[in-house]
Amino acid sequence: EALKIIEKRLKKSAKRDELDVDPEDEREIAKWAMEKYGSEVLWLLNFKNDKNFYTWNNPEDKDESLSYDLVCRGLEWLSGTHRIHKYDILLERFLKQGLKPQNYEHYLQAFKYGIPSEAGFSFGLERMTQQIFKLENIREATLFPSDLKRIAGAKIQSGPVKGEDLIVDKIREVLNNRGIKFDFFEHEATVTSEDAARVRGTKPEEGVKALILKDKKMNGGDENIMVCLPGNARIDMKKLEKITGGKYSFETPEEIKEKFGLEVGGVPPFGSILGLRTYFDKAVLSEKYSSFNCGSKYKSIRMESKDLVDVVSPEVVEIMQ
Structure with a gap:
């Protein structure tokens, strides 16, 4: 639905090979949300299948993945997925995407012994802070931001x-x-x-x-x-x-x-x-x-x-x- 809205507004094709939206898409869909609903935030759900090597595809729709983003004022604030927790499925996805499992042994090793199903999200706290307060530099609000000399x-x-x-x-x-x-x-x-x-x-x-x-x-x-x-x-x-x-x-x-x-x-x-x-x-x-x-x-x-x-x-x- 979001891609079709973007296609109508920007004349960009909704049929694309990319598995994600780009910054221009995020800005335009945010404008749409504000115009139609008066909302600065919106959720983008169910990206294309095989979005990355670690995300489950949707069992109810083979063309979708179990993934989502939260966009505010045209900027991605967080991204989340239902992660693949089965070793054999992960290995299959690696090979399908042309990745070499030996380069990811540090990631794969725990899955060999079995782990619970997991899902969640990560968010950029500093980009959120910078955008909310319209700051030129995150150091105006964060004393020790995440950067090269720290994390x-x-x-x-x-x-x-x-x-x-x-x-x-x-x-x-x-x-x-x-x-x-x-x-x-x-x-x-x-x-x-x-x-x-x-x-x-x-x-x-x-x-x-x-x-x-x-x-x-x-x-x-x-x-x-x-x-x-x-x-x-x-x-x-x-x-x-x-x-x-x-x-x-x-x-x-x-x-x-x-x-x-x-x-x-x-x-x-x-x-x-x-x-x-x-x-x-x-x-x-x-x-x-x-x-x-x-x-x-x-x-x-x-x-x-x-x-x-x-x-x-x-x-x-x-x-x-």
Whole structure:
């Protein structure tokens, strides 16, 4: 029903291969809920079957899965499912989705011995807080937010990785281990966003560039951060200063090579893997997919934007000109 409403309002086909709604869909269905019912929140229920490897399909409708989202003002607040708890069914789903069970042994091992049926949801408390109070930065309300230097970075790795090949392999490992779908490309070296889109066969507006900056105030021990934004956008340093409290400039290509083993143009938007506090401009989420070089000027990845934000756990802010 939601997809049909979106199709009518946005002229986007309700028949799609994707198993989820994208950010544009969420914003539009939220507008509909407000116009029709005067409600800022709505539930999205029963997504397509085989939505992911761990969710049961609906026994009463083979085309649906037992899953749901809660959307408020066009932003997903929580997502929940009835999870598969039977080992043989999980294994079958892994193989059906092209995943390698040996890469998920840490997840599968408990199911071999039997566990109760389980269901539930997870929600983004900080994104909820930021939206409810219309904050520019979650630190206006949360003293110790989940970020690279606290909880979020731990779900990717325990320490930074250095060097092109190691970083490319680490990113692919992280995505595979979490069951996140992505396309991997090997291509000629690219310089501009237009070149990158051409060799990948993707839309230019999907491109995400990752910039490494240094804090000019820190003498002798510059703190680096990463800022990610659409490939055709420019960073607003004054907005960044207001958010971070620091005065930043671009790190030099020589220092990027020395510190991270990367060439400019190959830097991936995975600041957490590099040990960097990371900021994403919210415009990255305006496109369903994100495409980016993944540690090398010769290698790229295309994946869903919301999956990228989920796995990197950046601070999502407004820092574009």
